Amino acid sequence: MAVDFQLFEVREPETQSIPFVYNSPHSGRRYPLSFLEQSRLDGTAIRRSEDHYVDELFGAAPELGAPMLLAHFPRAFVDVNREPYELDPKMFSDPVPPFANINSVRVAGGLGTIPKIVAENMEIYARRLPVAEALERIEEIYKPYHHCLRKLIARTHARFGFGVLIDCHSMPGNIRIAGSGIRPDFIIGDRYGTSASAELSEAALEFLGSLGFTAVRNKPYAGGFITEHYGRPARGLHALQIEVNRAIYVNETTLAKRDDFCALAGSIAVFMQQMSEFVADFSGDAALAAE
Template sequence: MESRLAPESETTSDAIPAPFVLVPPRIAGVPLVVASPHSGHAYPQDFLALSRLDRTVLRRSEDFCVDELLAGAPGVGAHMIHATFPRIYCDVNRDSDELDPTMFTESLPPDRTRLTPRVRAGLGVIPRISASGTPIYRTRLPLREAAERLARLWTPYHAALSALIDSQVAAHGACVLVDCHSMPSTGLRAYDMPDFVLGDAWGTSCAPAITEAAETCLRSYGFRTNRNAPYAGGYITRHYGRPATGRHALQVEISRALYMDENGLTPNTGFGDIRTVMTALFRTLAGIATDLPRMPGAGAA
């Protein structure tokens, strides 16, 4: 995996590389999939030309280096997947029909118009605003731009993630998806922001034992945790978390202050410690995953 712990070079090109990276387990596999959908940092030149914002401002929407925080997951037997493209370009934690009609030169087809609160806020599958709330684009986009991004990035990422989960359910009878993100340490009113937020869609996306084990593990290191507030889980958690079919999903939000300089976009001295904690969390969840009830018809683990 490419490292960004040293001073980062610009990652800009005329084309996005392969839309995701898959890292297989390094030991006998367990039914655990670890994902980072928002840590991609390959910015196409044509996107930068369309944007009124410079690259530094755009990068504040990334889950900076979260893929590297997850690097220990394959060592505990998990499959790992992370996106290579930035979320501000195409957000795979949104449904593909969460398109903002105010962004495009043409009218959206009726079946592609779903004005969810996220779309109304400018944070649809093709975001209209940056993390700071600033409009991204100089002008409206042709609708084909959205269609191309979805076909080239959104669809392959979800096809790969779905295939990973299905293969684990087929082999083990169950699968736990841990969808990992980072969150700003300040700025959300009415919340005394914790160190970690565990989102299980208010108890619907995974077995209670999974959330409880994650919370116990993190608190054993002295971290403050919340459940579901202010992040209960996005599209990925809610779409793939179907415990009745053996598919469990937990979203994990990590406070950026724990591992990075939020202004300078560089790792801080806590980075290695948080990577160690995340590996311990995955080891805990790997043990829980192997003990989950098996779905009928699964093969030998």
């Protein structure tokens, strides 16, 4: 597998001063030429599954004292917010390994570790892939990415006695809350209370509301593999997924940033600062460190 760019990077603060790790696994927008040649989609259509510019929206993390891990590879190429081997056997020209999870809901929807589609059910590939290519992407991208994320979380936990992972994403502008018609600006996902303390989730909702945003919890996005896998509140490791509504900051047709993009990024920076202050205050009674 040959790519001519850095696959991912960690943007570090001068000194990590807060027990947070920020992660942007789906905002990568560098597409390997060989991948584009395999695709039936044009250069705009294939970008439909990106979390557009989320790395920039949360880009204040290092200034606030937290590391940020971000992908440069696109999620359409390999999705690190999945189990390592969620593979659709119908995508490949030869059998997938027996240990592959071929029956997950995400595989059924075309959104496994090697995605079959981008948004709006647009199929990516013109023909079937060799399974060896999928396994290569997993070995050379997926596993190193998660190794890096684990190290950041472990370092944070060791330094502060607990840690908070904020997994940063975006969602389509047409998302509505079932039964209400409400279009949320943000969704906070904590796997229905299993990946982070209720106090942390409620604080996030309160802060976003105070900034003038409509924020809801867990519906329709409760958090993906990363949130579920790394959130261990009983061990003092909390993971929240944050979804930002794309319609409030990007033109979803042209993918151009809206005029108020910088204002939104500024509001998110305020939110991030509020979260760090809340954790500093709340952790004093040790409840957050060992839920």
